[in-house]
Amino acid sequence: MKQQEGQRSVKKYIVLFILLVLVVTFIVLKGADIESVWNAMKNADPKWLTAGLGLAAVFNIAEGINLRKVLVSFGYRVSFKEAMKYAYIGYFFSSVTPSATGGQPLQLYAMSKDKIHVAHGTMALLTELTSFQIAAFLMENIAAFWILTGRIHLNKIMLILALVGYIMNLVFIAALMIVIISDRLKRKIVKGIRFLVMKLPFRHKEKMESKINDILHDFENCKDFFKKDPNLTLQVIGVSLVQIICWFSVPWAVYHAMGEAGSTFGSLFLHQIILYMTTALLPFPGAEGISEFSFVKLFAGMFSSVPVAAVVLVNxxxxxxxxxxxSGILGVVLGRFNGRSADQSGTKYKLQQETENGTGKILT
Known part of the structure; x- marks a missing residue:
């Protein structure tokens, strides 16, 4: 029954996502000369378009590499093909669901079918997400420096959106650092948050407190992993940096594909970082609508010889x-490959049930 409900929810989200795409496309093209837009897209340089596709493809490949690295460290014999299956499934379902909530549950489901324990799968996904956020935050600090020094000027709306995105990621990184560095400070902060939850007029306070405990447990597991194998941690973050750099370089390829000249790679790259800051943490499926809006606001002045609608659609x-x-196609194709077993003798981490509260904890 639950599986059928889940399938219906996924289908509903996909239909809603398609409708949202159609609405956004209509808005982008509204008032534009369709013939000029089509001609600009048709005349785009295929070599640069191919380069852009290659840079974008690195995004999923990097996630697959990181998931494989972490799962192999737990002793599982995971092939690159299997890791890519998890990456493609995650990307597709994260993209079509609000706040990217649909990806990780289905990734864990795919892993469980391959006999990967849910605790190890969760740890792999959490580590990959954390390394991506760390890499993105490093880039965001570069963009923030350029904004603060007046080298990049943003209008009020874009500045607010970028600030909100930066603060949200800062809170995530700060929470992780607090958990890693100081248990005492962590306990004080958690105690303060719980006090606020109980005092303020929130509904479902018990559910909120349970959510806080879940988040804290995730951070603890991440801390244990990062401290246990720092070399692997650096490798995973390094892969995430390559992932971010390639993904944020797509506008540079599009810029040249559309026959433009004058703007540097650095300028295009920095504006893409800001675009990510304005959209990454908003609860729209695939950041639909807000991505197109932010792209026009940030990049319109850089594209002077072609309609901005064409640039938005190509990028x-x-x-x-x-x-x-x-991801949709390869997720289905690679999903046919199942039945791999774990190498229990090589597993570095064992799942131990805690008798006090019944939750699992990753221990050496």
Whole structure:
């Protein structure tokens, strides 16, 4: 019954996502000369378009590499093909569901079918997400420096969106650092949050407190992993940096594909970082609508010889829709490969049930 309900929810989200895409496309093209837009897209340089597709494809490949690295460290014999299956499934379902909530549950389901324990699968996904956020935050600090020094000027709306995105990621990184560095400070902060939850007029306070405990447990597991194998941690973060750099370089390829000249790689790259800051943490499926809006606000002045609507469609087509279609197809194709077993004798971490509260904990 639950599986059928889950399938219905996924289908509903996909239909809603398609409708949202159609609405956003209509808004982008509204008032534009369709013939000029089509001609600009048709005349785009295929070599640079191919380069853009290659840069975008690195996004999923990097996630697959990181998931494989972490799962192998737990002793599982995971092939690159299997790791890519998890990456493609995650990308597709994260893209079509609000706040990217659909990806990780289905990734864990795919892993469980391959006999990967849910605790190890969760740890792999959490580590990959954390390394990505760390890499993104490093880039965001570069963009923040350029904004604060006046080298990049943003209007009020874009500045607020970028600030919100930066603060949200800062809170995530700060929470992780607190858990890693100081148990005493962590306990004080958690105690303060719980006090606020109980005093303020929130509904479902017990559910909120349970959520806080779950988040804290995730951070603890991440801390244990990072401290246990720092070399692997650096490797995973390094892969995430390559992932971010390639993904944020797509506008540079699109810029040249559309026949433009004058703006440097650094300028295009920095504006893409800001675009990510304005959209990454908003609860829209695939950041639909807000991505197109932010792209126009940030990049319109850089593209002078072609309609901005054409640029939006090409850039979004490469950096998002291409990956979405690729993930959907390869997720299904690679999903046919199951039945791998874990190498129990090589497992570095064992799952121990805690008798006090019945939760699992990763221990050496």
């Amino acid at each position: 979004r087509g490469i950096s998002f829709y291409f990956l979405l279609i690729l």
